[in-house]
Amino acid sequence: MKFKLTTLVIAGSLVVGGSAVSAQQVNDAQIASIVVTANQVDIDAGKFASGRATNPEVKKFADLMVTDHTAVNKSAVDLATRLKVTPEDNPTSQNLKSGGESNLKNLKGLKGAAFDRAYVEHEVAYHQAVLDAVDKTLIPGAKNEELKALLVKTRPAFVAHLEHAKHVQSMLSK
Amino acid sequence: MTRLVKLEIAGVVIVAALALLTFSRARGAAPVKPVTHQVAIEGMQFQPEVVSLARGDSIVWTNKDLFPHTVTSKSGDFDSHEIKAGESWTYRAVKKGEFPYVCSFHPTMKAVARIR
Numbered sequence: 001m002k003f004k005l006t007t008l009v010i011a012g013s014l015v016v017g018g019s020a021v022s023a024q025q026v027n028d029a030q031i032a033s034i035v036v037t038a039n040q041v042d043i044d045a046g047k048f049a050s051g052r053a054t055n056p057e058v059k060k061f062a063d064l065m066v067t068d069h070t071a072v073n074k075s076a077v078d079l080a081t082r083l084k085v086t087p088e089d090n091p092t093s094q095n096l097k098s099g100g101e102s103n104l105k106n107l108k109g110l111k112g113a114a115f116d117r118a119y120v121e122h123e124v125a126y127h128q129a130v131l132d133a134v135d136k137t138l139i140p141g142a143k144n145e146e147l148k149a150l151l152v153k154t155r156p157a158f159v160a161h162l163e164h165a166k167h168v169q170s171m172l173s174k
Numbered sequence: 175m176t177r178l179v180k181l182e183i184a185g186v187v188i189v190a191a192l193a194l195l196t197f198s199r200a201r202g203a204a205p206v207k208p209v210t211h212q213v214a215i216e217g218m219q220f221q222p223e224v225v226s227l228a229r230g231d232s233i234v235w236t237n238k239d240l241f242p243h244t245v246t247s248k249s250g251d252f253d254s255h256e257i258k259a260g261e262s263w264t265y266r267a268v269k270k271g272e273f274p275y276v277c278s279f280h281p282t283m284k285a286v287a288r289i290r
Binding site: 064067068071072074075153154156157159160163164167 | 217218219239240241242259279280281282283
């Protein structure tokens with residue numbers, strides 16, 4: 001099956017780690033890159049948090065992020081490989097990557113309860129931002145049916161992770 | 175009574191006895207065939223969310239998501255532990271009651287098994 005390149009306009013903005021990406025054009029190959037990068041950023045944060053978190057619920061959440069996002073990424077990479085497409089770097093994926101790096105830099109300077117709070121707070125913002133992008137840009141924009149189906153299939157995980165992160169956040173504030 | 179009549183009566187008695195035996199066996203044993211109920215784990219949900227079943231029935235949970243889940247009763251009566259993507263786990267109902275269960279990895283996933 002030939003991977004069909006299409007273009008779309010990101011109408012909204014993707015804000016992760018304090019930076020924003022405004023309107024731009026992306027195609028299916030770029031969407032694939034955004035998906036892979038978004039997952040990888042959360043895997044990296046989760047791996048780091050798993051080693052540094054002090055609260056057991058925060059560590060459990062971090063481990064879950066590594067497991068779930070690794071599985072989603074495997075499916076995304078498998079799909080891209082099968083469709084013979086190379087995920088194409090773009091401003092949104094670059095922004096996600098730099099947002100992830102600045103988040104890690106910030107987290108590396110924190111310990112104890114302050115670390116737990118900062119990690120979880122970022123997880124809430126990250127999942128909300130990615131979910132918005134999935135709903136407003138990625139699902140409506142994806143033209144390849146299999147890519148669209150993968151996005152639809154993984155969407156509930158982002159919703160559940162967001163709720164989970166909010167729950168851990170409220171628990172930490174008590 | 176002629177020999178023929180005697181044979182006829184004996185025949186009727188045998189047929190009636192066999193019929194009675196068959197009937198009583200069917201009623202006495204009354205084996206209710208256990209039912210296997212299917213629950214899909216998909217889109218971070220248990221579908222259906224409520225399953226009603228009788229003791230002796232089974233539930234097969236099949237993980238259709240991309241990542242692992244568990245089927246863990248809050249009461250501790252059953253726990254699948256990790257069910258990998260694409261795999262299934264079966265539980266045979268042994269105890270009456272209402273059993274709320276969750277995925278221990280994803281606390282937003284909740285469902286109930288009602289065993290009568």
